[in-house]
Amino acid sequence: MMTDTPESVTLVPIDRIEVLNSRDRNMKVFEEIVENIRTIGLKKPITVTEREGADGSAAFLLVCGEGRLNAFRLLGETHIPTPTRATQRRSSGANREARTRDEPGAGKIQTCRR
Numbered sequence: 037m038m039t040d041t042p043e044s045v046t047l048v049p050i051d052r053i054e055v056l057n058s059r060d061r062n063m064k065v066f067e068e069i070v071e072n073i074r075t076i077g078l079k080k081p082i083t084v085t086e087r088e089g090a091d092g093s094a095a096f097l098l099v100c101g102e103g104r105l106n107a108f109r110l111l112g113e114t115h116i117p118t119p120t121r122a123t124q125r126r127s128s129g130a131n132r133e134a135r136t137r138d139e140p141g142a143g144k145i146q147t148c149r150r
Contacts, residue, residue: 043120044119044120045081045117045118045119045120046117046118046119046120047115047116047117047118048084048096048115048116048117048118049114049115050105050108050109050113050114050115050116051114052089052093052094052095052096053084053095053096053097053098053105053116054095054096054097054098055098055102055105056097056098058102059102061102061103065103066103066106066107069103069104069107070107070110070111073104073107073108073111074111078104078108078116078117080101080104081101081104081116081117081118081119082098082099082100082101082104082105082116082118083098083099083100083101083118083119084096084097084098084099084118085097085099096118104116
């Protein structure tokens with residue numbers, strides 16, 4: 037659940053988003069997500085965290101919104117809006133430290149509320 041207001045919205049390239057913990061979903065529910073996005077647009081943005089990619093450019097880990105991300109893919113979109121907050125922008129040194137701290141099994145659990 038987003039509890040703070042984003043400073044801005046960034047269009048993130050969908051092919052730069054990695055889903056670490058993918059899950060199966062009910063196809064009827066997924067079809068409803070796709071149809072809702074097609075007819076009225078994305079009402080709730082996905083949440084990502086920025087990391088440095090293997091090629092040195094920005095990459096993103098999905099925190100919340102896999103169904104919405106997959107719906108955008110199915111609809112042929114190449115970018116998806118995500119909120120940007122000052123706390124999400126880090127220097128590369130801070131990124132390395134955060135990446136280590138946030139690795140699976142590091143004791144940090146992030147919850148996605150629907």
